[in-house]
Amino acid sequence: MLTPAQIGDFKRDGVLRLPAFFSTDETRVMRSRVERHFGVPKTPEAWRAAMLKTKSSAFDEAHMPAPTSHEKLSALFARVDPDVRWTGRNEVIIRAPEPGEPWLGARAPHLDFPIGFFGAGQPVRTLVHFVIYLGDVGERGGAFMYWPGSHLVAWDHFRRHPLDYCSRGERGSVATFEIIGQQLASLPETFVGRAGDMLLFHSLLYHSGSTNLSDQPRIAIFGRWGAGIDPGVPHYDFDRDMWSYWSLGAAASA
Numbered sequence: 001m002l003t004p005a006q007i008g009d010f011k012r013d014g015v016l017r018l019p020a021f022f023s024t025d026e027t028r029v030m031r032s033r034v035e036r037h038f039g040v041p042k043t044p045e046a047w048r049a050a051m052l053k054t055k056s057s058a059f060d061e062a063h064m065p066a067p068t069s070h071e072k073l074s075a076l077f078a079r080v081d082p083d084v085r086w087t088g089r090n091e092v093i094i095r096a097p098e099p100g101e102p103w104l105g106a107r108a109p110h111l112d113f114p115i116g117f118f119g120a121g122q123p124v125r126t127l128v129h130f131v132i133y134l135g136d137v138g139e140r141g142g143a144f145m146y147w148p149g150s151h152l153v154a155w156d157h158f159r160r161h162p163l164d165y166c167s168r169g170e171r172g173s174v175a176t177f178e179i180i181g182q183q184l185a186s187l188p189e190t191f192v193g194r195a196g197d198m199l200l201f202h203s204l205l206y207h208s209g210s211t212n213l214s215d216q217p218r219i220a221i222f223g224r225w226g227a228g229i230d231p232g233v234p235h236y237d238f239d240r241d242m243w244s245y246w247s248l249g250a251a252a253s254a
């Protein structure tokens with residue numbers, strides 16, 4: 001399920017596109033559940049109003065595919081790393097339709113720190129994140145944007161400034177994201193895709209949501225997954241080789 005070429009791409013770019021990973025039927029069911037959660041809005045205005053009234057975070061995680069329960073996704077994650085007992089969270093993220101508004105591109109480039117979102121649960125050394133589209137997403141339709149190779153730049157930054165990871169020192173996250181952003185040589189790429197497509201991305205990838213100028217909501221499921229760690233154990237020792245925390249594809253080559 002993961003070829004050596006895919007593993008090489010993932011290590012270099014920090015992303016792996018998996019078109020049509022979820023079937024049309026499965027995707028349709030997930031999407032209609034999300035739409036029902038928001039009261040089945042029919043227009044861009046109705047979507048924007050529904051999103052002010054209804055929290056995405058209240059959408060039941062049991063209705064989202066997880067590496068701990070969804071057969072095909074579990075098999076994929078076992079290929080990524082057979083030694084990890086996958087721990088993490090999923091959430092629905094919608095980018096409301098704003099037709100007629102100016103194009104603002106990447107809205108808030110950042111990388112995900114495993115704090116807050118995981119609540120008071122077990123700390124997680126996040127490894128693999130994903131975006132699953134529950135509808136077709138075109139250019140300027142609220143696509144996920146990312147900087148290929150930025151996970152390597154971020155690792156190098158945290159090697160020199162380990163306290164910046166999860167903002168444990170003096171620098172706040174916004175300043176850290178700005179400094180990392182200035183070091184990036186690549187331009188952002190846009191994840192244009194179809195319903196059912198999934199993009200796996202390294203947990204240190206620099207990324208952003210973008211403006212949705214279409215008349216449809218961009219509905220996606222985001223997952224942030226990794227290895228549970230004991231409280232007090234550092235997420236990473238950035239002096240190590242970043243891939244020493246992975247046995248990426250070990251099962252594939254076994």
Ligand SMILES: O=C(O)CCC(=O)C(=O)O
Binds near residue numbers: 093142209
């Ligand atoms: O909605 C998106 O495309 C991006 C969301 C995001 O960057 C995040 O939640 O970390």
